[in-house]
Amino acid sequence: MATGYVFHEQLMWHDTGPSADMMPPGRFVEPGRHLESPGSKRRLNNLIQVSGLSRHLVPIIP
Structure with a gap:
């Protein structure tokens, strides 16, 4: 059984907005960069390459 892999730069063109992790941003919680950012996906793709x-992966064209 093969494992497919999808990656394309245009899939990274989204904005997850700010995040405060498990708490909503507010008076005592400062928002920051969201953990699920395009940068983390690019780093993972670079490591795979x-x-x-x-x-060992089957490329899937989106």
Whole structure:
């Protein structure tokens, strides 16, 4: 059984907005960058490429 992999730069063009983790931003909770950001997905894709893991995946074109 093969494992497919989807990645395209345009999939990163979204804005998750600010986050305060599990608490809503407010009087005592400062919002910050959301953990689920496009940057974290790009870093993961780069690791998949440089580690050689991508040779074992089936590319899926979006």
